[in-house]
Amino acid sequence: MISIFANRAEALRSIGRCRSEKSVRLLIASVIAFVMAAITPPLTRAQDAAERRAGVTDEMLVGAQGASDAWLTYNRNYEGWRYAPMTQINADNVDRLRPVWVYQTGVQGGGFETTPIVYEGKIYITTANSHLMCLELGTGKMLWRYDHLLPRGVNLCCGPVNRGVAIYRNRIYFTTLDAHLICFDADSGQMLWDREVADYRDSYSLTLAPLVVKGKVIVGPGGAEFGVRGFIDAYDWETGERIWRFWTVPAPGEPGSETWPADSDAWKQGGATPWLTGTYDPDLDLLYWPGGNPSPDWNGTVREGDNLYSDTILALRPDTGELVWHFQNTPHDIFDWAGVQECILIDEVINGKKVKALVQANRNGYLYALNRENGEFLYAKPYSDGVNWAVLDEDGIPRIRPDMFEGDRRFACPGIFGGKNWPPSAYSPDTHMIYIPDQKRCTTYVTMDVTFRRGLPYYGGIPVMEEEKNATGYIKAYDVRTGEQVWSYDTKAPNWAGLLTTAGGLVFGGAPDGYLRAFDDATGEILWEFQTGSGVFAPPTSFMIGDRQYIALASGWGQPAKVVGFMNDNAGSAFYLFGIDGK
């Protein structure tokens, strides 16, 4: 690389001189050297590394659940469980958990939402404002970092956050707020390619951890608050070439387009951005990736119809992006209930029958169970307190109460942030429970006229949060077989913190008050707590280093919830590793 720069500098200087034949010769030689350097693959070192070891393979990702010494994909396994199958940390010793090391990223401004990827002695974390760091797992020492240079005017609805990277072979995949997908060598941090997924000047952004399925790096953008058109993209892991794109708002004439007005451009600004990481069933070869809220958020009059595939669970073929089935949770949403929450894939007895199920704690306040082979509806149970917007249709499916569409004011619970937002839920096969981070807050939606202008907010209303004094949050445990609540814990403020379950009989979760807590997974009893110093968004993770089990957590309050009154809202961004007795 150094020689390239030397030649390039020489070449630039030569262009400036260009006086004599000698310098012309030098110029030609330099240009040849420069071109040679440019066409020679600059990846030699990375390729050497790739030959040394295969890195993370498809087989490893399919079996990620069993890899106790790693955390290989966003939700730990493709099925979205966030269940660590280790028992070393358990109810008997969890009160001895102490920090082993703390890494201060120094980045502020956005919530610290990262799920780390752990592989072969390294841990990869991301922070607000598009920074990526690779640390030595045992010590917390920084090995390399990438600080993305963001352009001016990156428009975001909900904080300059990032939720983590993906790993595949020996490569790390990272998304940025200006909607780029960037690939790095996992060892050296060398950038291998950088793809613009969408134009940030339309107010597209990327905040999610990519999902890699069979060599395809899959991402979806945010931006529905600005009237963009959503899509799910798959990129080749090696070259960065785009393999397919599934538009989450169909164009006129395509299936689903009948759910949009025929005589307008509403579909072009239809939103439905699928901004959170999906899940995958390797046996059925189906990718489950929901579309987000339609645009404009709160004024549905410019988009009459059900507005597919907004707030819709999509089952796609990962090789082609072909749609196999879909289920829309909130047709014609007028509440901004982006239903992008992870679909947890489990085989459980539901309604008396063992079924390949999908459960999702949707932002609209209902816990859904579907048959994931065909999208058949199994149940929907309200998990968020005071859910008031729905009537059940003849199949028991919640539908928006007709009077909600009358007038220009409507009072709905949950409110604009939903019950469960992005913070991941977790499932334990031991208890058959799903654990849900929940917010209890309601909103009065005032509808307003709206004009689309590229890149600007496209809300169509005002959310009036007059009930904020009664707002709170919970960790709630639901038996997935019945959809009934087993226990709940009041976090005393709207809860934005993701969860982890373990085979040690524990549920780990942070809270806005800055504590990380361990709960008995069956009863909700608090067994351990630790004050991390700032409110928590991120989900905890767990893995082995050598023969010892550890818990990791990112702690740091900020946008989207850095507003007054959320308890421990002093900003922070510290990454913790906890071990028994701090060892």
Added chain:
Amino acid sequence: MVKSEFMRSSLAAFVIALLAVSIQGSAQDQGGIGVTPGEIMEPELIYGQYCAACHGSTGKGSIIGPSLVSMQAKALSDADLQNAIAEGSPEVGMPMFGRGLTRGELTRLVQFVRSLQSNARVKNPRTDAKAPISTDGNVIAGELLFFSKARCSQCHSVFDAGGITGPDLTHIGSRYGSGQIYEAITKPDKDVDRDFRSMNLTTADGTQLFARFRFDNKNSVQLLDKSGTLWTTYFKDDVQSADRSRDSLMPGDLLDALSEDERKDLMTFLTGLN
């Protein structure tokens, strides 16, 4: 010679071509928002659809966006206000509106925000009279007093230097007359800005606090701690009583510690902050 002549002319042609491309590019960017005269929006409409969702329909703010009618916002110059709207700030979730609104729309939007500020109800408006102290003192001495003997900077800041217990005074002179500033110093309780309210709180162990209050809900209340730098949360379980106060946290006798010349210097400094 011929060769280098050729080189030079082709280099010149190349440079001209480059310039042409960049000029064309910037012309396109300027028209990039693609607004025709018929599409120019009235400021009320702009405010309603782009600003009100976070800042509220009357500008009082919400849990998402700050108040636009606070003393802080009033203290911003037109240029600063317009710049804040045009540039946005991703770290607090404010979009960049300069890319989608025309200059004219931005200017008129600023005036609309000013009208919201004038309409915002003030219980006890401050005097229109001039201060009984002249403002032709020594501005440098006044600034030194602000940060020392007059104790202003313990609670107020100017260009980010100072405390956060009271409003930022960086542009105070551009929004308030000398009489209003003088009255604010001598009668602080007359009009306390909504964002700088106080609370009397007694903790379970009997400790009494009178401090800047930010928020309470059914579980907790937040006050600025003694150092004036950190927000501290008190859970309702740990509190005997928590009463909002109409009183300003600012003592009304601060000028008593200053000589006549010093008062003049301080007023000269404050009225000149614009």
